[in-house]
Amino acid sequence: MEDREYSSESHTLERRDFIKTLGGGIFILFTVNDWPELAAQGRGGPSYPSDFNAYLKIAEDGKVTIYSGKIEMGQGIMTSLAQEAADELGVALESIEMIMGDTDLCPYDAGTYGSMSTRFFGPALRSAAAEAKAVLLDLASDQLKTPIKKLSVQNGAVLVTGDKKARLTFGQLAKGQKIARKLEGKAVTKSVAEFMIMGKSPRRLDAREKVTGKAQYAGDIRIPGMLYARIVRPPAHGARLKTVDTASASKVPGVIVVNEGGLVAVLHEDPEVAAKALETVKADWEVPAPAVDDATIYDYILKNFTQARESDKRGDLTQGEKLAASIFEHRYEAPYGAHAPIETHTAIARIENGRATVWIGTQGPFPNKQRIAETIGFAPSAVHVLTPYVGGGFGGKNPAPQAVEAARLAKITGKPVQVTFTRAEEFFYDTFRPAGVVKIKSGIDGAGKICLWDYNVYSSGSRSSEQFYDVPHNVLRAYGQGMGGESKVHPFATGPWRAPGALVNVFSRESQIDIMAAKVKLDPLEFRLNNTSDRRMRSVLEAAAEKFGWKKAASPSGRGYGIACGIDSETYVALILEISIDKASGRVKVKRVVAAQEMGIVINPDGARMQMEGCITMGLGYTLTEDVNFKGGDILTRSLSSYELPRFSWLPEIETILVKNDEIGPKGGGEPAIVPVGAAVANAIFDATGARIFRLPLTPDRVKQALKV
Numbered sequence: 001m002e003d004r005e006y007s008s009e010s011h012t013l014e015r016r017d018f019i020k021t022l023g024g025g026i027f028i029l030f031t032v033n034d035w036p037e038l039a040a041q042g043r044g045g046p047s048y049p050s051d052f053n054a055y056l057k058i059a060e061d062g063k064v065t066i067y068s069g070k071i072e073m074g075q076g077i078m079t080s081l082a083q084e085a086a087d088e089l090g091v092a093l094e095s096i097e098m099i100m101g102d103t104d105l106c107p108y109d110a111g112t113y114g115s116m117s118t119r120f121f122g123p124a125l126r127s128a129a130a131e132a133k134a135v136l137l138d139l140a141s142d143q144l145k146t147p148i149k150k151l152s153v154q155n156g157a158v159l160v161t162g163d164k165k166a167r168l169t170f171g172q173l174a175k176g177q178k179i180a181r182k183l184e185g186k187a188v189t190k191s192v193a194e195f196m197i198m199g200k201s202p203r204r205l206d207a208r209e210k211v212t213g214k215a216q217y218a219g220d221i222r223i224p225g226m227l228y229a230r231i232v233r234p235p236a237h238g239a240r241l242k243t244v245d246t247a248s249a250s251k252v253p254g255v256i257v258v259n260e261g262g263l264v265a266v267l268h269e270d271p272e273v274a275a276k277a278l279e280t281v282k283a284d285w286e287v288p289a290p291a292v293d294d295a296t297i298y299d300y301i302l303k304n305f306t307q308a309r310e311s312d313k314r315g316d317l318t319q320g321e322k323l324a325a326s327i328f329e330h331r332y333e334a335p336y337g338a339h340a341p342i343e344t345h346t347a348i349a350r351i352e353n354g355r356a357t358v359w360i361g362t363q364g365p366f367p368n369k370q371r372i373a374e375t376i377g378f379a380p381s382a383v384h385v386l387t388p389y390v391g392g393g394f395g396g397k398n399p400a401p402q403a404v405e406a407a408r409l410a411k412i413t414g415k416p417v418q419v420t421f422t423r424a425e426e427f428f429y430d431t432f433r434p435a436g437v438v439k440i441k442s443g444i445d446g447a448g449k450i451c452l453w454d455y456n457v458y459s460s461g462s463r464s465s466e467q468f469y470d471v472p473h474n475v476l477r478a479y480g481q482g483m484g485g486e487s488k489v490h491p492f493a494t495g496p497w498r499a500p501g502a503l504v505n506v507f508s509r510e511s512q513i514d515i516m517a518a519k520v521k522l523d524p525l526e527f528r529l530n531n532t533s534d535r536r537m538r539s540v541l542e543a544a545a546e547k548f549g550w551k552k553a554a555s556p557s558g559r560g561y562g563i564a565c566g567i568d569s570e571t572y573v574a575l576i577l578e579i580s581i582d583k584a585s586g587r588v589k590v591k592r593v594v595a596a597q598e599m600g601i602v603i604n605p606d607g608a609r610m611q612m613e614g615c616i617t618m619g620l621g622y623t624l625t626e627d628v629n630f631k632g633g634d635i636l637t638r639s640l641s642s643y644e645l646p647r648f649s650w651l652p653e654i655e656t657i658l659v660k661n662d663e664i665g666p667k668g669g670g671e672p673a674i675v676p677v678g679a680a681v682a683n684a685i686f687d688a689t690g691a692r693i694f695r696l697p698l699t700p701d702r703v704k705q706a707l708k709v
Contacts, residue, residue: 030183062171069109073390088129090153101387111364115569115668130187201606237633248280290632320452320473324443337433343391347403395496433497436460438508461501510679562684564676569668586700619677
C-alpha cells in the first residue's frame with residue numbers, strides 16, 4: 001500500500017483528497033516541473049504552480065481513465081492520446097476513458113492550442129502509462145511468484161511466458177490497492193517497431209456520439225429553471241454607454257432586467273422572448289471617431305509598430321547586397337481574420353451553496369476558471385468548469401467572455417443562466433487574427449543562389465518565418481508579437497488564429513521565392529531545391545512533386561501550377577496545386593491539391609490526413625475570400641453572408657502524403673498544412689497569367705486588377 005506525499009503545499013493536499021475520493025486503484029501522476037517541454041509552453045498556471053499535470057488511473061475493476069486538462073474540439077486528440085496510453089499499457093483502446101477539461105477532476109493545463117497536445121503532452125502520457133505497466137508487473141511478480149523478465153502484458157492482463165493458466169487481469173492486480181506514484185520518467189516506452197495501436201487509424205472515440213447527435217456542446221446543456229440572457233452590446237469597440245432605458249423590457253411578462261456594473265441584460269426562460277425584450281431597450285452611446293479602417297490599416301501598422309526583435313542574424317547584409325546580381329524589394333499584406341466557428345461562444349453558469357459550476361465551450365478551462373473566480377469574488381476552489389465538446393476553436397476560444405457574463409448574471413439573479421453569442425456578436429467580439437505587413441529585400445547571385453534575405457514582419461508575429469533556405473546573409477526582424485499584446489494599436493482585440501502569423505509569413509516568403517525563380521527563368525521547384533540543404537524540407541518537396549507529376553517549367557508557364565512550403569509546429573509541409581481562372585470574373589478555382597507532410601512519428605495516420613484536409617479547406621477561405629471590413633472599432637462584417645467561408649462546391653481533389661520519419665518524436669499536425677495555401681495559390685495565379693498579387697485575400701476584384709497591370 002502506497003500513498004505518498006510530495007509537497008506540503010495546499011494544492012497537493014487537495015490532490016491527495018482527490019485520489020481518496022476516486023477510491024482504490026493505481027494512480028500515476030506527473031508535474032510540469034518534471035517535463036520541461038510542458039513547462040516551457042506555459043503549463044502550470046497561477047493556481048497550481050507545481051500541480052500534477054495529468055493522472056492515469058487503473059481502477060479496481062480494471063477500468064483505465066486518463067484525466068487531462070486538454071479538450072476535444074474536433075481535432076481528434078481524445079482518440080490519439082488514448083491510443084498512446086493504451087499501447088504503452090497493453091490494453092484495448094476501447095477500455096480507455098478520457099476525462100477532459102474538467103477543472104475539478106483534471107490537473108491544470110494552460111489550454112489546448114498550438115498543435116502541442118501530441119508533441120508535448122503525449123510523451124509524458126506515454127511515460128505515465130509505461131510507469132503504470134511497471135507497477136502492474138511488480139504486483140504480478142509478487143502474486144505469481146515469477147520474475148518480471150518472464151512476464152508479459154497483453155490486452156489488459158499480465159501473462160506468464162509458457163504458462164497459459166497463469167494470468168492476472170489489471171483489475172485483479174489493482175483490487176485492494178491504493179498506489180499513487182509520481183512519474184520519475186524512468187520507465188522505458190515502446191519503440192515504433194513495438195507499436196500495436198499507435199500508428200494505426202481506429203474509429204474515433206467520439207465518432208458515434210457525434211454521428212448520432214448524442215454529443216453535447218455547451219449550447220445543448222439544459223438546467224431546470226435556466227434563464228436565457230440577451231445583453232446590450234455597443235455599436236463599436238471603444239464605445240461608452242451614456243444612458244440606457246430598460247423600462248419597456250421590464251414590462252414584458254417573465255423578463256428579468258439586470259443593470260449592474262456596466263452589464264445590462266434581459267433574461268427569460270424563453271430565448272425568443274429575451275431577444276424581443278432586448279429590442280425594446282434604448283441605449284445611447286458615445287462612439288469614438290475612427291482612426292483607421294480596412295483600407296488604411298497597413299500604413300497604420302507600419303507607423304505604429306516601430307520596435308523590432310531581431311533574430312536569425314548571420315553574415316552581413318551589406319556584403320549580401322554586393323554579391324547580388326539582382327535585388328528584389330516587395331511588400332506583402334494580409335487582413336484581420338475571423339475564426340467563424342460553427343459553434344458560437346456559449347456558456348451556462350449555475351451557483352448553488354456558494355459554488356459556481358460553469359459549462360463552457362472553450363480551449364482554456366483553467367484560465368477561464370480563474371477569470372470567473374476573480375470576477376464574481378469566489379475562491380478558485382469554489383468554481384468548477386466543465387468543458388463539453390467544443391464546436392471549433394482555431395485559437396478564438398481561449399478567452400471565454402460569455403462565461404464571465406453568465407457567471408455574473410447567475411450570481412445576480414440566483415438562477416442558472418445561459419449566454420450564447422449570436423453570429424453578429426461572435427464576429428464583433430472575436431479576437432481577430434491581426435492584420436500584418438511583411439517587407440522583404442532579397443538578392444540572388446549570378447549562379448541563382450539566394451545571397452541576401454532582409455525580412456521584416458509587422459504586427460502579425462514571426463511564426464513560420466524561420467529560414468530554411470541556404471542564405472549566407474540573413475536577418476529576421478519582428479515588429480510586434482502578433483498574439484494580441486499590442487491592444488493599444490489595434491482597434492479591437494486580436495489573438496491566435498490557426499497557426500498565428502504563419503499565414504502572412506509563408507505567403508510573403510514563398511511569393512518572394514517564386515519571384516526570384518522567375519527572374520532567373522528557373523522552375524520554382526528546382527529553384528527551391530537548389531537553395532536548401534534541409535533534408536526534411538527536401539523530402540516533402542520531392543514527395544509532393546512526385547505525387548503531383550510535376551514537370552519542370554519556368555513561371556509563368558500558363559499551366560496554373562503553384563508550389564509553396566513551410567514549417568509549423570516542428571512539422572514540414574509542401575503544397576503543390578493547380579488552378580483555373582475565369583478572367584472575366586476574376587474568380588479562381590483550385591482544381592487539385594497535393595500536400596506532403598513530415599511530422600515525425602505519426603500516432604494516427606487517418607487523423608493526421610483529416611487535419612491536413614481540414615487545413616487546406618480552411619486555407620482556401622483565408623486565401624480567396626475572408627476579409628474583415630471595419631471602420632475604427634465598428635466591425636462591418638457581422639454575418640456569414642458577408643464573410644464568405646469555403647463551401648463544399650469549392651473543394652478541389654485533395655491528395656495527402658505522410659512522409660515517413662520515425663527517427664524523431666511526433667510533431668504538430670493541426671496547423672501546418674494551412675500555412676502554404678495562400679502562397680501556393682498566389683504562385684499559381686502568376687504561373688497562369690504572369691500577374692502577381694501582394695495582398696490577401698486573392699479576391700476576384702484583386703485578380704482582375706492584377707490582370708490589367
